[in-house]
Amino acid sequence: MSRQILCLPGDGIGPEIVTEALKVLDTVKERFSLDIEVSHALVGGAAIDAEGTPLPAETLKLAKQSDAILFGAVGGPKWDDQPMTNRPEKGLLGLRSELDLFANLRPAILFPQLAEASSLKAGLVAGLDILIVRELTGGIYFGEPRGVRTLENGEREGYNTYVYRESEIKRIAKVAFEAAQKRNGQLCSVDKSNVLEVTALWRELVSGMADDYRDVELSHMYVDNATMQLVRKPKQFDVIVTGNMFGDILSDCAAMLTGSIGMLPSASLNEKTQGMYEPVHGSAPDIAGQGKANPLAQILSLAMLLRYSLGEMAAADAIEQAVGDVLDQGLRTGDIASEGCRLVSTAQMGDAVVNCL
């Protein structure tokens, strides 16, 4: 039976970069004789425009039936006036939650060809390779109660709930410990346990699991310090595990340290091997439709999809190799451009990867 990939291009540069990733998929399908079927659906602002909702029932149904989802990006100023419950982001958050994609893996890797692109001094980031494991279906993103109420004195008050239960903490910690075992054996758990009870429980439970992973060296850091340490000495980290909101902040910070946020893919996995794969960067509405976007994060997301959800290691490796090759050839989109390199468009970059395959 053929495997099903659902394509959700979304908004902004999403459609452009997904188009390039699909060119690459066609090529590896042929080269590695993969039996993969691709379907398409609407999500985010595009779905609001067409159907009035960021996550149409048909999209969710297709998502649940698929083996893996290739996701572009959602959001943009066009939908800023949507009520909170109908924003483009709700499409993304709804998929994460409905498919129980609790484990978000965000590698922050410095591509040696792009060493100069980092804002940090070269010595601090050369060879940087951090994996951020972010809990993705709980915490303050999904906690209830939430909303805006009017107080007795007539003032409005906004409120959200930051909540984690034992089983949620343990299952993401397990993913992180296991990832650390396969890497350099170091895990740093990030919390604010000196102030927030929910993260004190987090620290207690993660600590309690350390005995089951004696080959992993576990440390803990407060989130404010972790952000500082990322800037000060990023190579001290191997794997970082943290909750949804701190993970949102830390993973963007780590990605930016590499100077190549247009290059970084991510995977969101559930207990089965089902997963959603998307670039770490967003929908970049300011450059949408201009052929300027860097499709490499999307293409590398496809590689992660082939590796984690379809088990097609050779195809995944080939794509990553091809991306390395186009960088070696000096091809660059605007976001990673530097002197002496050749500036190319989104489509030219995609074609170049195809040619290297």
Added chain:
Amino acid sequence: MSRQILCLPGDGIGPEIVTEALKVLDTVKERFSLDIEVSHALVGGAAIDAEGTPLPAETLKLAKQSDAILFGAVGGPKWDDQPMTNRPEKGLLGLRSELDLFANLRPAILFPQLAEASSLKAGLVAGLDILIVRELTGGIYFGEPRGVRTLENGEREGYNTYVYRESEIKRIAKVAFEAAQKRNGQLCSVDKSNVLEVTALWRELVSGMADDYRDVELSHMYVDNATMQLVRKPKQFDVIVTGNMFGDILSDCAAMLTGSIGMLPSASLNEKTQGMYEPVHGSAPDIAGQGKANPLAQILSLAMLLRYSLGEMAAADAIEQAVGDVLDQGLRTGDIASEGCRLVSTAQMGDAVVNCL
């Protein structure tokens, strides 16, 4: 009538660096004929050890009576086993709350003499001067309900509440708009309004105030993007305003960009001119008692105290000038040491500032 300063050295390196700041205070008292009385009290771990509580009633009473508080730092592994309600940090949080010190001003400034200390490339940070305005008495730090409960299935669940009401948002935004007016007229408000209702209310209310400050250019950023932008291009910011938790993270990130976190003071003010002044760095238990700590952030906190709470501008200017002079002389504590400079102890650094006065 003489003005009252309450000294709360706290834990770790707190006592050492406060000692140096008090030497400096004695000197400016004499030179500028200031009528200031200094009293001392216990807070944090030191207060737990002596009295069983991080904020003894006597300390709080003295704090309320004082015109300003010079605060060192609190916390350390020694008190890690204290229950959440009795941690050293509760001394600090209790003072902020009881004195209604809602406006936390955290300048992130690159000292030209320390340009090399930043992990960022020199061009990106030369002349960096950002002011972070952090709300300090609300948000998830103080929101109720909070705690850990046991669910019906026997699992434990931790929870905290992120809450802001209209008046809290408006009063901190006012401080930030006014600060921007006195600086470069740019204010960036940081939230996560695409996900959190409480911060959507924040964005709405801050936007609504823009008309009253037509000389200020207001922008908004999501917290994940703001962290990236701080790393990517920090000089795009002038004043940043945000809530308690995001402010904790962003201010440490911004401070670290300067490479001189041992140099950065902060002020926490209420609606009167009463304030608490403390270094941005923490209690650094690993180097406590070794004469290695950098006292300059504490000394610059004293300068802020004299300026904001006592209105002694000349004395404040003189201290800041003296700190610049010792840096010009090439004196450095370990945290800011670089080749060709003279490594000095905590006390030697304090003495050097006194000599320059």
